[in-house]
Amino acid sequence: MKGVFLKYALWLGSAFVFVSLAAMFFMDRIDILALVAFAFGMVIVVCTLSRYNQCGSPEDERMRKIAAFSLMNSWVSGVTLMSMLLVLMYFKWGRALSGVQVICLTIILMLATFYGWYLYYSLKGDVE
Amino acid sequence: MSDEGRYDDIKRKMRRDNAIFIVILTLSGAAALVEYWLGIGGPVFAMIILFFVAFAVVAIFRMLMADRMLKKIPEYMPDERVMKIDTYARSLSWYVTFCLVCLLVGLTAFHIIDPGAYLTLILIFLVMGYSWLVFKWYYGRKGDVQ
Secondary structure, X not given: OHHHHHHHHHHHHHHHHHHHHHHHHHHOOOOHHHHHHHHHHHHHHHHHHHHHOOXXXXXXXXXXXXXXXXXXXXXXXXXXXXXXXXXXXXXXXOOOOOHHHHHHHHHHHHHHHHHHHHHHHHHHOOOO | OOHHHHHHHHHHHHHHHHHHHHXXXXXXXXXXXXXXXXXXXXXXXXXXXXXXXXXXXXXXXXXXXXXXXXXXXXXXXXXXXXXXXXXXXXHHHHHHHHHHHHHHHHHHHOOOOOOOHHHHHHHHHXXXXXXXXXXXXXXXXXXXXX
């Protein structure tokens, strides 16, 4: 029951975060309304993720392992994509991004890769 | 080559890749920050940054490949503890980076700082790398993640 509640809380928080980040990215400024929605979503996401990871005590060892491996793979994907973006920006290939847009893109990237890996491992059943 | 020889060879390569990764991360960060603050641009610095970033990516892939190679020798599987430490170090590093980026959103929103795209990216890149190394070192010394 607790696990199901956490899952829906994570989806709700993520929806708030993604929508507010998309708004900030396209407006290229941090609007107060978007910031409040982002902060609300972030509190939910961070609390839920810390529960999933190790700060809380999830009852399922398998799910805890899946969360840890998803975070790890998201980290590896993040480093690789960040370095690619750094090169692209340095050589001014593609669209020029502002600081706010880079921040939004990073959060979207980190969450999207985490959810991607999490879904993959959840559907697979285990991390092996 | 015997399994033991292969194992030692892989371990040596992993240690070397770790050292390369740390050196490249430090040098690329330093070069990028010097370039940013002093404004020494130009094709030479561009090549240096491209070189360092490319090597950082190669170092990560080589580390992952070495890990996969180790798994192919059943007698010399890396012990569960070491794998657990690495996994937790990277997941905590992800967590630290995530918190940093959220902090940046707040600071930028209230106009306390206004980092450009380039500086933001370098900061995130360096925090990701160093926090991973710090957590790995910390849990390695502690002996376990509990």
